[in-house]
Amino acid sequence: DIKKWTAQQKHCQQNLPELVRRLILAHASNAVEFTFPMGDRTSAPGWDGRLNTPVVSPFFPEGISGWEMSTEDPPQAKAETDYQKRKTDSLGLPLNETTFVFVTPHAWDSHTTWETQKKGDNAWKNVCVKNVDDLLSWLNSSPAVARWFAHEIHKVLPGGIRALEAFWEEWSVGTLPVMTPELVISGRRSDLDAVQRWIIGHDGTLELQADHPDEAFAFLYAAIVSLPETEKTRALARCLIVENTNELRNLITSYQSHPLIIAVPSECAGTAPYAVSKGHHVFIAMDAKAIGL
Numbered sequence: 001d002i003k004k005w006t007a008q009q010k011h012c013q014q015n016l017p018e019l020v021r022r023l024i025l026a027h028a029s030n031a032v033e034f035t036f037p038m039g040d041r042t043s044a045p046g047w048d049g050r051l052n053t054p055v056v057s058p059f060f061p062e063g064i065s066g067w068e069m070s071t072e073d074p075p076q077a078k079a080e081t082d083y084q085k086r087k088t089d090s091l092g093l094p095l096n097e098t099t100f101v102f103v104t105p106h107a108w109d110s111h112t113t114w115e116t117q118k119k120g121d122n123a124w125k126n127v128c129v130k131n132v133d134d135l136l137s138w139l140n141s142s143p144a145v146a147r148w149f150a151h152e153i154h155k156v157l158p159g160g161i162r163a164l165e166a167f168w169e170e171w172s173v174g175t176l177p178v179m180t181p182e183l184v185i186s187g188r189r190s191d192l193d194a195v196q197r198w199i200i201g202h203d204g205t206l207e208l209q210a211d212h213p214d215e216a217f218a219f220l221y222a223a224i225v226s227l228p229e230t231e232k233t234r235a236l237a238r239c240l241i242v243e244n245t246n247e248l249r250n251l252i253t254s255y256q257s258h259p260l261i262i263a264v265p266s267e268c269a270g271t272a273p274y275a276v277s278k279g280h281h282v283f284i285a286m287d288a289k290a291i292g293l
Helices: 002-007 009-027 039-043 076-088 111-119 132-140 143-152 164-172 181-185 189-200 213-225 229-236 245-254 266-277
Strands: 033-035 049-053 063-069 098-103 126-130 161-163 204-210 239-242 261-265 281-287
Touching: 002 009, 002 132, 009 049, 009 063, 009 132, 009 143, 009 229, 063 076, 076 098, 076 111, 111 126, 126 132, 132 143, 143 161, 143 164, 143 239, 161 164, 164 213, 164 239, 181 189, 181 213, 189 204, 189 213, 189 229, 189 281, 204 213, 204 266, 213 229, 213 239, 213 261, 213 281, 239 245, 245 261, 245 266, 261 266, 266 281
Parallel strands: 063 098, 098 126, 204 281, 239 261, 261 281
Antiparallel strands: 033 049, 049 063, 161 239
């Protein structure tokens, strides 16, 4: 599917930076610096991304890294240009403490040879390439980002699991008036504060009552998108709606080392402690009608 996506040159070029920033934030629970421009700013001069994190991950370097991305195929010429440009002017990053990262959504079978050659320069702390295989591995370890990406490329995935943003897109247009996050959280400051504290805090469960579970999920979405930009994207990159207990158990089993924010209906409440024991946040939508309130 990534290979098909790369054929859509404009869409791929516009969305590769967003995919990478979500993948990083899905795993980087802490960062001293996280600067990855979005939208129109991706064409501005400077690094495509700057990261400084103490988090140890197979997907990104620990410490300082400078990121360049390109959808050009073949990618080597652009990688070489970016490498030499940043070697000449690193824009303030200390070369001997910085890993140079080049991201391409293409295969580039000889990228390890290029990496080895550049490491031989001894200019940077390290040099690494993230190609299509690395992106696929990263997506397989990031279920919320994978669902978001599938929605972006119009791929329908089976199962009772949805990305929170895809849920909101469908739910919000089915209301009269069409709902906005501001309308959803209006007059509910204490609930908003409680949800946002829980999102950025330690793992655990949080219950929220509503006339229908979808209304609680909508409130969760509105609370997340009201966070500062980096915290918002970090939460969205980890958040999924799971519709039944079997899907919840499968998700917990598959992602025991990757903390998620899992939104579930009340019938999944009995499995929530197991999810929390594996490091996940579990948001329980309590149906007020079902419990007689």
